[in-house]
Amino acid sequence: MESALAQLEQSGLAVWIRESGVLYGYPLILFLHTLGLSTVVGISSAIDLRLLGFASSIPLASLEKTFGLVWAGLALTAATGVLLFIADATKHASNPAFYVKLLFVALAVVTLASVRRRVFRGQQRGTLAAAASLASWFVALSAGRLMAYVSEFVS
Amino acid sequence: MNLAHLHLLLNHVPTVGYGFGIAFCVAALLRNSEDLKRASFVVFFAVALAAIPAYLTGNAAHFVLQNEAGISQEVIAAHQNAAMLALIPMEITGLVAWMALWRFRAWTVPAVLALSTVTFALMARAATIGGQVRHPEIMAAGGSAYAPTWPSPAAVGAQFVLDNPWVWPICEVFHFVGLCLLFGVVLLVNLRMLGVVDGVPLADVNRLLPWGIAGLGINIVTGFLFFLASPDQYTQNAAFAWKIGLMSLGGLTLLYPTMFDEEPASAGDVMHAPGTRKTIAAASIAIWIGVIFLGRFLPYIGSE
Numbered sequence: 001m002e003s004a005l006a007q008l009e010q011s012g013l014a015v016w017i018r019e020s021g022v023l024y025g026y027p028l029i030l031f032l033h034t035l036g037l038s039t040v041v042g043i044s045s046a047i048d049l050r051l052l053g054f055a056s057s058i059p060l061a062s063l064e065k066t067f068g069l070v071w072a073g074l075a076l077t078a079a080t081g082v083l084l085f086i087a088d089a090t091k092h093a094s095n096p097a098f099y100v101k102l103l104f105v106a107l108a109v110v111t112l113a114s115v116r117r118r119v120f121r122g123q124q125r126g127t128l129a130a131a132a133s134l135a136s137w138f139v140a141l142s143a144g145r146l147m148a149y150v151s152e153f154v155s
Numbered sequence: 156m157n158l159a160h161l162h163l164l165l166n167h168v169p170t171v172g173y174g175f176g177i178a179f180c181v182a183a184l185l186r187n188s189e190d191l192k193r194a195s196f197v198v199f200f201a202v203a204l205a206a207i208p209a210y211l212t213g214n215a216a217h218f219v220l221q222n223e224a225g226i227s228q229e230v231i232a233a234h235q236n237a238a239m240l241a242l243i244p245m246e247i248t249g250l251v252a253w254m255a256l257w258r259f260r261a262w263t264v265p266a267v268l269a270l271s272t273v274t275f276a277l278m279a280r281a282a283t284i285g286g287q288v289r290h291p292e293i294m295a296a297g298g299s300a301y302a303p304t305w306p307s308p309a310a311v312g313a314q315f316v317l318d319n320p321w322v323w324p325i326c327e328v329f330h331f332v333g334l335c336l337l338f339g340v341v342l343l344v345n346l347r348m349l350g351v352v353d354g355v356p357l358a359d360v361n362r363l364l365p366w367g368i369a370g371l372g373i374n375i376v377t378g379f380l381f382f383l384a385s386p387d388q389y390t391q392n393a394a395f396a397w398k399i400g401l402m403s404l405g406g407l408t409l410l411y412p413t414m415f416d417e418e419p420a421s422a423g424d425v426m427h428a429p430g431t432r433k434t435i436a437a438a439s440i441a442i443w444i445g446v447i448f449l450g451r452f453l454p455y456i457g458s459e
Contacts, residue, residue: 023455031451035444038331042339046363055362062355066343138332145328 005089017087026087033080037144039073041137044112051119051130060120067116074109097150101143108136158215158396165209169245170282172202173275180268192264196252197410199271203249204406207375208399210242211382213285215390220288230287237281239309244274250372256413257364309383316384323384326377333377334447336370341405341443344412348436358416367409394457398449401442408439 008014017026043066050058085092092098111133119126179195182188213235220226248270255263316322340363346352347360382389389395411432 023452027452027455031448034334034447034451038335038338038447039342041335042337043342044339045335046339046343046366049363049366054366055359057359057362058355059359062352062360063343065352066346069342069346137335141331141335142328145331146324149324 005093008086009089011086014086017083029080029083033077033084036073036077036080040070040077041141043070045134045137048130048133051126064120091151095147095151095154097143097147101140104136104140104143108133108140111136157219158212158390159219162209162212162216165205165212166285168205168209169202169278172198173271173278176202177271177275180271184264193256196256196267199252199267200249200410201407203246204403206242206245208403210238211399213238214386218387218390226288230284234281234284234288235309236305236307237284240305241274241277241281243308244270244277246375248274253368312380313383316380322380326380329373330377333370333373337367337374338443340364340367341439345436345439348432361412361416364412371406392453392457394449394453398446398453401446401449405439405442405446408435408442411435
C-alpha cells in the first residue's frame with residue numbers, strides 16, 4: 001500500500017501537478033476544487049434551509065432543476081480532488097482529517113440523493129435529513145480546511 | 156497610480172455618501188416618501204461596501220508612508236484607529252439598510268437614521284485626523300496629541316489572532332462556510348433571474364437572500380481578522396486588491412434582487428426589463444467566481 005501510494009506520487013502527472021510551478025497546474029486545480037465544492041455545498045445547503053422551513057414558499061419542484069448543476073459540481077470536485085490527492089498521496093493517506101472529510105462528504109452526498117428520492121416525491125418532510133446534511137457538510141468542510149494543520153501535527 | 160492614491164480617492168466616498176444618505180433619510184421622514192427611503196438605504200449599503208477598500212487601501216498608504224520624513228506615525232496610527240471605529244458601525248448600518256430594502260419594517264428608518272448619525276460623527280473624526288497626515292497646518296496641537304487613546308479594535312483583533320494559534324484555522328473554516336452560503340444563494344437567485352430555475356416566483360426565491368448576506372458578513376469578519384493579523388502580506392498583493400474590488404462590485408449585485416419581487420409590469424421599465432436582469436444576473440455569478448478565483452490564486456500571483 002505504502003509503495004503503491006509512493007509510486008502514484010512519483011508518477012509523471014503527480015510530479016507535474018506538484019512541482020511544475022505553473023499557474024494552470026496546482027493553483028488552477030485548487031481553484032476548480034473550490035468552485036465545485038462551493039456549488040455543491042452552497043446549493044445543497046440552500047435546499048436544506050428550504051426543508052428546515054426558511055423560504056418555505058419555494059416549491060420543491062422548482063429546485064429539482066438545480067440537481068444537474070449539483071452533480072456537475074460534485075464531478076468537478078471529485079476529479080480535481082483525485083488530482084490533488086495523487087500529487088501528495090502518501091501525505092494525505094496518513095492524514096486522519098482526510099478520512100473524516102471523505103466519510104462526511106459520502107454521508108452528505110447519500111443524504112442529498114435520498115432527499116431527492118424521498119422528500120422531492122413528497123414521501124417525507126425531510127427536516128431530519130436537512131439537518132444531517134448541513135451538519136455533514138460542515139464537518140466535511142472543516143476537516144478539509146484543517147487537513148494542512150492536522151498533517152503538520154501528525155508528522 | 157498606487158493603492159495610496161486610490162485611498163485618497165476612496166476615502167471621500169463614505170463622507171460624501173453619508174451626506175446624501177442622511178439627507179435622503181431625513182427628507183424621506185419629512186415627506187413620507189417611499190422612494191427617498193429606499194434611495195437612502197441603497198446609499199448606506201453601497202457605502203458599507205466601498206468603505207472596505209477605503210480602509211484596506213489606507214493600510215497600503217501607511218506602508219508607502221512608513222519611512223517618509225515629515226509624516227507623523229502617531230497621527231497615522233490615530234487615523235487608522237479612528238477609521239476602524241467608524242468602519243464597524245458603517246458595516247452594521249449597511250446591513251440594517253440592506254435588511255430594510257429586502258423586507259421593509261417601520262422601525263428600520265429611525266434605526267438607520269440613528270446608526271448613520273453615530274457613524275457619521277465617528278467618520279468625521281477619522282477624516283479629520285486623516286487630513287492631518289498630509290496637512291500639518293490644520294493639526295491642532297502637534298502630532299503627540301493624537302497618540303491613540305481610544306480603544307483600538309484593529310489592534311485587539313490582530314492580537315486575538317496572533318496570540319491564539321487556533322483562531323486562524325477556525326477563521327479559514329468559517330471563511331469557507333460563508334463562501335458556500337453566499338455562492339449557493341447567488342447561484343439560485345441569479346439562475347432564477349436567468350430563467351434556468353423556473354416555476355418559482357422571484358419573491359419566493361428572494362427569501363433566501365439573507366443567507367447569502369449572512370455568508371458575506373461571515374467572510375467580511377473572518378477576512379478582516381486575516382488582514383489585521385498580517386496586513387502587509389495583503390496590501391502588497393495585487394490579486395488581493397482586485398479581489399476586494401470585485402467583492403465590492405459583487406456585493407452591489409446583491410442589492411439588485413431586492414428592487415423587485417415580480418416580473419416587470421411594463422415594457423418600458425428598463426431597470427427591471429428581462430435583458431437588464433439577465434445581464435446583471437450573469438455578471439453577478441461571474442463576479443463571485445472571479446472573487447473565488449482571486450482568493451485561491453492570491454498566494455501564487457500578485458506578490459512580487
